[in-house]
Amino acid sequence: MPDGALPVLDVKDLKTVFKTRGGEVHAVNSVSFDVKPGELLGVVGESGSGKSVTMMSLIGLLPSPPADVRHGEVLFDGQDLLKIPYNDLRHVRGGKIGFVFQDPMTSLNPVFNVGSQIMEPLRIHMGMKKTAARARAVELLELVGIPDAARRLKDFPHQFSGGMRQRVMIAIALACDPKVLIADEPTTALDVTIQAQIIELVKDLREKLGMAIIWITHDLGVIAGIADRVMVMYGGQVVEQAPVRELFGNPQHPYTRALLETIPSVRGTRAEKLNVIEGQPPILAGAPAACPFRDRCPHRFERCDVENPLRRPVGPSHDAACHHDFGGA
C-alpha cells in the first residue's frame, strides 16, 4: 500500500435514511472513509450494520424513495458522485467502479450467455466493436481462471458452478479496468474450499492490476487474510478503523473486542466456553443521539446514553468511536 498517496475514493460524512411507514430508519450515519490506489479496505459488520447500504448509496444504486442519501460527499476522479448527472454516474459504475455482489446466480442474467454479459460493459463504457469486445472477454475469462474460455463464452450462467459464476462476475466487474472494485460479500454464498480459490484469485488480480478493492464481509477470518486496512461498522456507523494487524492485535472499541472474542478458530487453542455479546443489534429508528452499542456494552456509563461518540484517533492511523479511553496505542 503506497503511503501518503491521494485516495482514489474519498467518502465524507455520508448519511442515508430510509423513509418507512414506521418513521425514518437511519441506515448510514455520518460514514467517512477513503481508499488509496491499490489498497484493500475490508468492511466488517453484522447484517443491518449498514455496510452494503453505504456502498450502494455512494454509487446511487438505492431506489429513491424509500432511500434518501441526505448528506455527504463522495469524491472520485475529481468529482462528487452524489452531484453529477445520472448519465455520467452510469459511466462511472460498471466502468471506473466495478461491483461484485454476494449471490452470483441472481446477479447474472439467466437468459443471456455469459459472453454477451461480459461484452456489455465493454461495448457501453469503452465503445468497443463486437470482435474487439469478444477478444477482450476471452482474455478476461482467462484472467479469472476459467479454462477453455473461448468456448465457454456461449454458455449460460446455469451451466457454471457457484465458484465459476463468481469468477464470471469478477470478470465483468474488471472488464473496463476499474480504479475501484467493490465486492459485497463475494464469497459468503460459496463453500470454504471454493472461497479459498476466490480469495487467492482476488489477491493475485490485485497484484497484477493494482486497483483498489473494498471488500465487504461479516467474516473476520476472510478479512484477516486479505485486507490492508479494516473498518468495523455497527448500527449504521463506523466504530473503528485501523490497519489489519493493528485492529486484530490491538482492538479498541468494545464491539470489535467482543466480536473478536466470540469467533472460534480451527487452529490454536480451543476455548471451553464461547464468549457472547448479549442482546440484539439496535433498531435504527430516529436520529442517533447515543452510542449505538450502549445496550450491549460492558463499559456503558452515563455519557454513552446522551452523546453519540465521534471517531477519534487512538493510535497511528487507528481511530475508534467510543467515549472510553482504553489507553491502547
Added chain:
Amino acid sequence: MLDDPLKPLVQVDNLKMHFPIYGGLLRRRVGEVKAVDGISFEIKEGETLGLVGESGCGKSTVGRALLRLYELTDGTVKIDDYDIAHASPEKLRKMRPTMQMIFQDPQASLNPRMTVGEIIAEPLREHLKMTKLEREDRVGDLMDQVGLNRDFAKRYSHEFSGGQRQRIGIARALALSPKFIVCDEPIAALDVSIQAQVVNLLEELQETMGLTYLFISHDLSMVRHIADRVAVMYLGRIVELAPRDDIYSEPLHPYTKALLSAVPEPDPSIESKVERVILTGDVPSPSNPPRGCNFCTRCPAVMDICKREEPTFREVLPGRFVSCHHYNDVDEIAVKATAEDL
C-alpha cells in the same frame, strides 16, 4: 458413570439414500442422485457428533434420513436399540418424541399464523394428554429454559429476531423431552454475535438434560467448539471420522486436510503462516460420481489405485476412521503413530 458410558444411542449401518431422476418424454427413471451412499457411524449417549462437509455432500440428507423423514434406499438406523428404518407408521409415531430436529432457517420452520405458545405446544398436544393449564405451564417452562420471556407466548414469530426465532425452534424440539436432536445448520442463518448465544444455549441444554446431538454444519470452527467427535462427508460418503482434537490437530484424509486449511483464520499473524491446500475444480455430480475413490478428481495426493478401486472406511488408529488408499497398511500407520509419540 451409571452404566456403560460408551453405549451408543444412534447406530447407523450402511445408510443409503438415492433419489430418482426422471427424464425423457415418458418421465422414465433415467438415473439417480446418490445423495448418501453407504455410510455407517454411531453416536454415543450424551455425545455431540459434528457432521461437516460442503454444500451438496449429503449431510442434511443424513440428518433427515436418521429421523426417517425420507424412506431409506438401504441400510438400518437404530435409535435407542429400535430400528427406525423399518418401523411401522404407528411404532414410528410412538418413537417420534425421543428424536427431534432443529432446522436451519427459523423463519421457514415456524408457522407464521401460529403464536409462539401454540408452536411450542403443538408437539405436546399431538403426543401427550395434558390439560390446557398444564400445557401452558409447560410452554412457560420451556420458554424460560431457552431464554425467552414467557410473556411473549401470545406473539407471532415475525415479531422476533433471528436468534430468538431459533430459540423458539429449540423450545419446540425440547417440548417432548427428547433424547436425540438433529441440529441441521442451526446457526448458519444467524449473525456472528448471535451464533455464540445459540451455541452456548445448546451446550447448556445438553449438560442439564443429557441430550445427544447430531450437529450438521459447514462451519468448521463452530463444530470444533461444540462437537466431541467429527465426521467429514464428501459426495455422499464419510471420508474421515475421529475425535475432535485428533481431527483438528492432525487430519488424515487429504480432503479433511484441504478443508481445514481453507478455513480463514481471524488472526493476521497466524493467517499469514497458514499453509493452504487449494483444491482445484468443483465437486463432481452425485448422480455420476467418479470411478474409484470419490475424491480422486480433486485429490492432491492421488495415486493410480484411487482411480480404480474404492477405498474402504476403516479404523486406522484407535477411534479414528478413514476412507483412503494412503492408509491401506494399518499396521504401518500404527507403528508410525507410536514412533511419533515417543
